[in-house]
Amino acid sequence: MKKLKVAILGSGNIGTDLLIKIMRSEYLECGAFVGRNLSSPGLAKAQSLGVPVSSESMGFIERNPHCCDIVFDATSAKYHHEHAPVLERLGKIAIDLTPAKIGPMCVPAVNMHECLGYMNVNMVTCGGQASIPIAYAIGQTQKNVDYIEVVSSIASKSAGPATRINLDEYIHTTELGVQKFSGAKRTKAILNLNPAVPCINMQTTVMAKVDKPDLAALRPALDRIVGTIQQYVPDYKIIVGPVVENGRIVVMVRVKGLGDYLPAYAGNLDIINCAAIGMAEEYAKNWEKLATGKNGFKPASREGTA
Ligand SMILES: NC(=O)c1ccc[n+]([C@@H]2O[C@H](COP(=O)([O-])OP(=O)(O)OC[C@H]3O[C@@H](n4cnc5c(N)ncnc54)[C@H](OP(=O)(O)O)[C@@H]3O)[C@@H](O)[C@H]2O)c1
Known part of the structure; x- marks a missing residue:
């Protein structure tokens, strides 16, 4: 099965741990690891792993939309509020690891299938x-x-x-x-x-x-x-x-x-990152069906519930 391309925004603790875990995924591959500061330890780690990196934040994804189908946002709630509408306009699924709660709240052990198909999914905390x-x-x-x-x-x-x-x-x-x-x-x-x-x-x-x-x-x-x-x-x-x-x-x-x-x-890194990867892998397994479906992907519900 062809792996689905993902990008990670945010090169801190959550973003870097997520990258290492995604590199083991059978369904996902990291097309870009994106921060805002080239001297951050996370970007150095990604470079050492041979992953394409950028310090140009959302601008990089806007200029290179083919680098990914899914974007994990591991920056902060304030920035996710700015990133979410841009990602939706670009047609990228956002898996939100910040507590911005724009999309439905997802706890895979309880409601993963209800969240599948939304443009924005929130991984709570x-x-x-x-x-x-x-x-x-x-x-x-x-x-x-x-x-x-x-x-x-x-x-x-x-x-x-x-x-x-x-x-x-x-x-x-x-x-x-x-x-x-x-x-x-x-x-x-x-x-x-x-x-x-x-x-x-x-x-x-x-x-x-x-x-x-x-x-x-x-x-x-x-x-x-x-x-x-x-x-x-x-x-x-x-x-x-x-x-x-x-x-x-x-x-x-x-x-x-x-x-x-x-x-x-x-x-605390594993419990949210493994949940986020589980959700993204579910998108990857169902990608053809979701992307070509009659109604397409569902916009995020503002109240953060599904
Ligand atoms: N740590 C946890 O246990 C945990 C668990 C679950 C959820 N979370 C959530 O995950 C998010 C990240 O937490 P963290 O602990 O990983 O914090 P962190 O180490 O500070 O990581 C955030 C990273 O995002 C980068 N960043 C911030 N704004 C950006 C932007 N607009 N564009 C590109 N990069 C940007 C920061 O760059 P700089 O290096 O330049 O500051 C930093 O590298 C937070 O919303 C937090 O609530 C954290």
Whole structure:
């Protein structure tokens, strides 16, 4: 099968880890790795891997539209708001790794097929990718989910400047995602950037207030969804729970990555990048059907839900 060409915008932690993973894909090949600063370590890494690079940002894709069919945006939410309409005009599918939430929110273990065919797909956040499958299992098995709180801790070293600039967007997008997929009445998201050395593994705790917790119903639903995630992130693991503590259901997961760009502690890169690649590979497998279909690709829905 001919590989589908993709470009990566943003040469930081997320973009560079994504590139290394895409180079192993059977369905995708990287036609351009695009940043805004030729001296960035990510562009140097891509050059050393023999990938075409540019520091001309979106201008490069506008002048070289044949370099790709899909663009992964790993810059920041502010820039994705500028890039999205240009990509749509160029007819490029945008897989958005920033918390801009222009397109439908995609968590592959839950709703990948609903998102297929949109011009813009939003991969929520790293904390969202780690917590939403758990929140979804809670929503599917518990009565009256009143409140869900998700707390993620990641190594400070793995959060690039754009992640720090996007903290408000992270909170808002994660809260919205948890609410959409669980049906909870109220949600709260917290992100801790932990500066400890040696670096800590990514961990996410999900706490839920529900009527009469039913752990017997929850356990098999969690086993199923964790098994699905482990197909793309092998070291995604429940390390606590489900237990009931002070009347709340508690589940804690630890996410370790493959150590492609940063060491394995940075599971926050893997949990969103593997989800984004899974989505792009689904486009690649269905490309002929989608591109030649009667209605073509669907424009992004502004409210960020599908
Ligand atoms: N790190 C995580 O754990 C994580 C997880 C999930 C999602 N995210 C999201 O992913 C995005 C990137 O995060 P990150 O941690 O990888 O940050 P980062 O290391 O700062 O990477 C962002 C990169 O994008 C480049 N850039 C910014 N604006 C650009 C533009 N208009 N055109 C081309 N390149 C541009 C930056 O260039 P310079 O080098 O010149 O600044 C930088 O190399 C953020 O939106 C973040 O919220 C991060």
